[in-house]
Amino acid sequence: MWFMTEERELMRNVAREFVEQEVLPVSLEMDMKEEYPLQLFRRAGELGLIGVVYPEEFGGLGGDWITKLLITEELSKGYPTLNIAIGAHSSLAGGALNLLGSTEQKHKYLTPAVKGEQILALASTEAAGCFNMGEFQSRAVLDGDEWVINGSKIFITNIGVADTYIVTARTADHYDHVTRKGFSMFLVEKGTPGLELGKFENKLGWHGSNTGPVYFKNCRVPKENLLGPLHDSVGAFALSACDEYMSCGAVGLGIAEACYDRALAYTKERMQQGKSMYEAHQVIRHKFARMDTEIECLRALSFSTAAIRDTGTYPLALARMCKTKGYETAMLCANEAVQLFGGLGVVRETGVERFLRDARLLGIAGGAIEALFDQINMFKDNNMEFLVRQVQS
Ligand SMILES: Cc1cc2nc3c(=O)[nH]c(=O)nc-3n(C[C@H](O)[C@H](O)[C@H](O)COP(=O)(O)OP(=O)(O)OC[C@H]3O[C@@H](n4cnc5c(N)ncnc54)[C@H](O)[C@@H]3O)c2cc1C
Secondary structure (H helix, E strand, O other): OOOOOOHHHHHHHHHHHHHHHHHHHHHHHHHOOOOOOOOOOOHHHOOOOOOOOOHHHHOOOOOOOOHHHHHHHHHHHHHHHHHHHHHHHHHHHHHHHHHHHHHHHHHHHHHHHHHOOOOOEEEEOOOOOOOOOOHHOOEEEEEEEEEEEEEEEEEEEEOOOOOOEEEEEEEOOEEEEEOOEEEEEEEOOOOOOOOOOOOOOOOOOOOOOOOOOOOOEEEEEHHEEEEEEOOOOOHHHHHHHHHHHHHHHHHHHHHHHHHHHHHHHHHHHHHHEEEHHHOOHHHHHHHHHHHHHHHHHHHHHHHHHHHHHOOOOOOOOHHHHHHHHHHHHHHHHHHHHHHHHHHHHHOOOOOHHHHHOOOOHHHHOOOOOHHHHHHHHHHHHHHHHHHHHHHHO
């Protein structure tokens, strides 16, 4: 592969061994019990798999996005849910913290997060709809030396285990759709009076990655818990989402490859009409050729996008394509794998159907596919680079 180097291969192998030795032996059971993968999360942090792209000053490896995607791909082959928990923590919440945080805030919150010692959650979505920010109800008002936050968020990943919630709330009178100004971000530590958690959702997939509502009822945080500039956090959110969408492509890649490998091994062993299923039916060999083609298209898109990201720019449209293509490829391969396993494909203990359930959520959580297609057009048609400049200045 054009993007492989000795260093990247080393990190990929660390992730691969971790998956083989520590993740795969427990992932099916954890999916069935819907258990949060806390121990695996911490272990991934210890191995340097969470904070690879973060600066060494804050406990990261100062590595690149290609390496990050290689790790994400490997982890998703074993347990996509683990990656979802890590992604919400490190790309969505950690990304915003890294972009907007002061040095002091980063030492306090980012360093333990990068090492997997503390968990972050990003609380943005409201009942009005994930991207319908103009209708969001959460407000933060300065009262003396404290911000008072009121409102509620839904579908928040890592609730219950998160040590710190990064919360978006409107601080200006109006949200300006052109300049994207009006919202600010706040760091809210668990246990803060007025921060309340709702019941975890019982989901189709991503079992064990806690998801649920978070309520803020006159929740007071110190003035210094404002993260980044006042009224101006939407740009940073768009950039950390860019990194998350790029990573979602690699989640899809891992799911697709896991399904391809399992289905191939099964069809080569399963005997039908005196031959292996694979040998007996050309139509089945065609399925693998099609899956292979889609997997290689996704790999090419994902790693070329990461290579662009590694030049320091934000590939806003391409990253969203990574997520949409990741979803489609994961769905194709997981669906085919369930089909090829026949009756066994729908039995949970076989360990294949969980990939189909996890793939399905990729099409909604973090941004529905249709909304991302809208954004691809927006980022291609309009010059949204002003957001990048705004955040980086
Ligand atoms: C498991 C899970 C984990 C999540 N984790 C987090 C988290 O950690 N933090 C957080 O803040 N949020 C989180 N979310 C929220 C998530 O990002 C939103 O659920 C998602 O973006 C969809 O938004 P919505 O639920 O508001 O649906 P809506 O915006 O109401 O969309 C419903 C449907 O409308 C259609 N649609 C939407 N927009 C368009 C469009 N532009 N064009 C055409 N059709 C469209 C799509 O079919 C879409 O599925 C999570 C959600 C889930 C399910």
